[in-house]
Amino acid sequence: PFAADWSTAGEIEDVAQPVDGNWEIESGVISPVEGYLGYDRVVAIGDINWTEYEITVPMTIRSMDEEGFKSPSNGPGVGLIALWQGHFRWDEDEQLVNGWQNLGTLSWIRFTKTNGVIGSLLEMLGRAGAQLDSTNLAAVFDTEYVLKLQVEQGVNGCARNYYRYKVWIASQNEPGSWSLE
Numbered sequence: 001p002f003a004a005d006w007s008t009a010g011e012i013e014d015v016a017q018p019v020d021g022n023w024e025i026e027s028g029v030i031s032p033v034e035g036y037l038g039y040d041r042v043v044a045i046g047d048i049n050w051t052e053y054e055i056t057v058p059m060t061i062r063s064m065d066e067e068g069f070k071s072p073s074n075g076p077g078v079g080l081i082a083l084w085q086g087h088f089r090w091d092e093d094e095q096l097v098n099g100w101q102n103l104g105t106l107s108w109i110r111f112t113k114t115n116g117v118i119g120s121l122l123e124m125l126g127r128a129g130a131q132l133d134s135t136n137l138a139a140v141f142d143t144e145y146v147l148k149l150q151v152e153q154g155v156n157g158c159a160r161n162y163y164r165y166k167v168w169i170a171s172q173n174e175p176g177s178w179s180l181e
Contacts, residue, residue, distance in 0.1 A: 002045075006025050009025060019042040019086075021041030042081075054148065054150045058170055059144070060142065061139060061141055061145075062141060062142060069111075075113065076110075077109055077110035079110075081106050082107070082151045083104030083105070084102070084103040102127070104127075104161050105149070106123075107122075107125075108125075109139050110122075119138075120137055120138060121136050121137055124165055124180045133180040134180070137167065144170040146170050148165070148174075150165075150178075152164075166180070167179060
């Protein structure tokens, strides 16, 4: 068991590693520094050698920047990445190390924009950004949610990794079933 307790951490680096973006701890809560420009904001928690685990994270979405719908982004969202191996170069001649899809899954609340209307859904992406599963979710700002992601090996005849993901409002009971698998 491992817990990143922001209320007792003096610095983020005491329990996690900022990968992208500028982060701060204020009143026991971790959040991106306001005014940071960039499309990724990532904090890594855990160990790259972990292969089977379950992550439970309370999270509140305060706002969303509609600039996140512009290229190169796939739209704003917040979620969990499992079995991530770090950034990489898409090709040897590339200056930036901005490839991110060397992962098991990105399971997130993703915001969408269709004909000017903003919506949200739960989405599970796999290696190279392939969509594995999705379901509708009407995310509400300033509401605390709980995100839970489980990684197992050899489940349901799967020779590789098997992922389960669910999200619920923190004031409600945890659902018995998974939202996405």
